Amino acid sequence: xxxxxxxxxTNSLVAVWRDGAPQLVANALGSFLTPSVVGLDxxxxxxxxxxxxxxxxxxxxxxxxxxxxxxxSAHEVRLxxxxxxxxxxxxxxxxxxxxxxxxxxGEPVSEAVISVPAYFSDAQxxxxxxxxxxxxxxxxxxxxxxxxxxLAYGVHQKEQTTFLVFDLGGGTxxxxxxxxxxxxxxxxxxxxxxxxxxxxxxxxxxxxxxERQAGNLPDASQPLLRQRLRREAQRVRHALxxxxxxxxxxxxxxxxxxxxxxQEQLRQILEPLLERLRGPIERALRDARIRVADLxxxxxxxxxxxxxxxxxxxxxxxxxxxSMHLNPDEVIAQGAAIQAALKAxxxxxxxxxxxxxxxxxxxxxxxxxxGEHFEGGRYLPIIERNCVVPVSRVEQVQTLHxxxxxxxxxxxxxxxxxxxxxxxxxxxSVPVPPRKAGEVVLDVRFTYDNNGLLEADxxxxxxxxxxxxxxxNNPGVLSREEVAAKLKALExxxxxxxxxQVNTVLLARLDRLYQECLGEMREYVDRLAGEFQRVLxxxxxxxxxxxxxxxxxxxDELERGF
Ligand code: ADP
Ligand code: MG
Numbered sequence: 001x002x003x004x005x006x007x008x009x010t011n012s013l014v015a016v017w018r019d020g021a022p023q024l025v026a027n028a029l030g031s032f033l034t035p036s037v038v039g040l041d042x043x044x045x046x047x048x049x050x051x052x053x054x055x056x057x058x059x060x061x062x063x064x065x066x067x068x069x070x071x072x073s074a075h076e077v078r079l080x081x082x083x084x085x086x087x088x089x090x091x092x093x094x095x096x097x098x099x100x101x102x103x104x105x106g107e108p109v110s111e112a113v114i115s116v117p118a119y120f121s122d123a124q125x126x127x128x129x130x131x132x133x134x135x136x137x138x139x140x141x142x143x144x145x146x147x148x149x150x151l152a153y154g155v156h157q158k159e160q161t162t163f164l165v166f167d168l169g170g171g172t173x174x175x176x177x178x179x180x181x182x183x184x185x186x187x188x189x190x191x192x193x194x195x196x197x198x199x200x201x202x203x204x205x206x207x208x209x210x211e212r213q214a215g216n217l218p219d220a221s222q223p224l225l226r227q228r229l230r231r232e233a234q235r236v237r238h239a240l241x242x243x244x245x246x247x248x249x250x251x252x253x254x255x256x257x258x259x260x261x262x263q264e265q266l267r268q269i270l271e272p273l274l275e276r277l278r279g280p281i282e283r284a285l286r287d288a289r290i291r292v293a294d295l296x297x298x299x300x301x302x303x304x305x306x307x308x309x310x311x312x313x314x315x316x317x318x319x320x321x322x323s324m325h326l327n328p329d330e331v332i333a334q335g336a337a338i339q340a341a342l343k344a345x346x347x348x349x350x351x352x353x354x355x356x357x358x359x360x361x362x363x364x365x366x367x368x369x370x371g372e373h374f375e376g377g378r379y380l381p382i383i384e385r386n387c388v389v390p391v392s393r394v395e396q397v398q399t400l401h402x403x404x405x406x407x408x409x410x411x412x413x414x415x416x417x418x419x420x421x422x423x424x425x426x427x428x429s430v431p432v433p434p435r436k437a438g439e440v441v442l443d444v445r446f447t448y449d450n451n452g453l454l455e456a457d458x459x460x461x462x463x464x465x466x467x468x469x470x471x472x473n474n475p476g477v478l479s480r481e482e483v484a485a486k487l488k489a490l491e492x493x494x495x496x497x498x499x500x501q502v503n504t505v506l507l508a509r510l511d512r513l514y515q516e517c518l519g520e521m522r523e524y525v526d527r528l529a530g531e532f533q534r535v536l537x538x539x540x541x542x543x544x545x546x547x548x549x550x551x552x553x554x555x556d557e558l559e560r561g562f
Pocket of ligand 2: 009332
């Protein structure tokens with residue numbers, strides 16, 4: 001059986017082809033969405049999905065999310081005593097989805113079509129294939145996410161068409177313009193913002209709530225409280241999709257803080273963020289040399305496009321309504337399953353992959369001076385995302401201190417203002433003649449070619465000297481032997497039996513609430529947890545089931561009361 005998988009930054013989904021249509025497969029908790037979160041429990045066993053997500057704040061050292069951002073890089077994540085590569089973490093998510101399908105259909109799953117963002121570089125695509133291999137899946141096809149969306153919406157059935165895919169997920173915004181022509185699907189341009197999604201909207205709402213409470217709240221920077229505020233913000237944001245107003249409330253230690261929000265107020269709060277959706281759209285249209293009027297369709301993808309606010313904004317930007325008869329967070333998995341079915345019949349849709357643009361900005365670390373004050377760790381992009389390769393650009397920087405003898409150029413890839421949030425690629429130490437601060441100027445030239453090679457050339461006009469560093473932009477790709485070794489290591493990891501996951505999720509939730517609550521409420525949670533654990537010890541399936549739903553009901557009530 002071939003499955004279609006949407007390996008998302010926030011959530012992952014799996015679908016199969018059944019009775020002539022794509023069908024999503026639920027996980028052990030009955031949900032189609034499995035959070036892309038991985039963790040270890042205190043015994044070193046692997047936790048994947050909702051249970052790990054519950055532990056993100058309570059066990060930050062043992063839990064990790066958003067690793068898709070690091071695919072194809074050598075960035076490793078420490079969980080307890082172990083260190084994981086991004087493809088290993090992805091493999092654990094894939095494994096869990098694979099197990100869900102095997103449990104649902106009682107058949108082994110050995111092959112998958114996995115979706116990747118259109119802008120994924122060669123290294124990132126390779127890393128995704130490796131993740132599949134590590135999960136025991138043969139991945140003989142990757143599909144671009146916007147192409148998958150097109151398949152789900154049925155756009156590919158038209159002979160010739162040009163359309164735009166607007167994908168706003170949990171932490172990323174992607175715009176792609178595609179063209180179907182002569183039986184081939186081509187991504188004409190892709191653009192976006194790697195740090196803009198539903199979770200940023202939640203942060204903005206939290207900020208507004210905290211401001212409106214003007215100092216009345218307990219310390220909102222405290223991680224657990226912050227997490228609760230964000231969850232509440234998400235609830236309010238989702239609720240405002242169905243109703244005109246919703247109340248943001250926080251209860252802590254017997255006190256309560258409430259604020260009512262209307263749709264219109266939400267719009268005003270989110271306005272600056274929603275404004276940022278405009279730029280990437282314009283850039284993609286410009287890059288593809290296509291006018292809005294030439295687009296045959298606008299497709300909505302990503303959970304955040306469920307918001308009426310976002311839909312209205314899209315309608316306004318394009319002067320027409322987008323296609324929205326499907327669940328936007330499910331379309332990519334559906335499309336991947338359609339591709340899998342086509343593949344089984346040897347009729348897979350042909351795609352042209354976007355390889356002739358530089359997918360990320362690349363630049364260096366700088367220090368900015370504001371009067372007396374120095375701010376280090378700032379990012380200065382030299383080559384900007386989405387420019388056509390090969391490309392060569394130059395920027396000037398100066399020495400910072402009197403009699404400085406060396407400039408250490410640290411090179412990064414990414415879009416963040418601070419280099420710590422970008423991916424480190426390499427460094428080059430350049431000796432400079434000792435002069436007054438700012439007197440020595442360096443010309444830093446970056447040249448990037450189709451093979452993913454980045455060449456950094458530094459010239460010092462004052463001395464005529466130059467230095468050079470070549471960075472292979474895919475140091476992250478594993479060799480065959482490394483893959484084999486990783487596979488072995490992963491197999492050694494014990495994964496919780498899936499049946500138990502409903503219980504571990506609940507225990508994690510109890511634990512989180514215990515940490516969040518104080519006083520009587522905390523004792524109450526403690527009692528619930530103790531009772532539940534005792535029932536678990538009893539190993540009576542039916543009793544556990546009944547007790548579990550009772551506890552869940554009480555916790556739902558409790559959390560609604562927050
Ligand atoms: P990704 O592609 O990043 O893995 P998804 O497409 O699953 O993520 O989108 C996740 C985001 O969608 C979350 O920020 C979530 O709050 C948002 N979302 C899901 N459902 C809704 C809804 N009904 N209203 C508003 N936002 C929603
Ligand atoms: Mg997505």
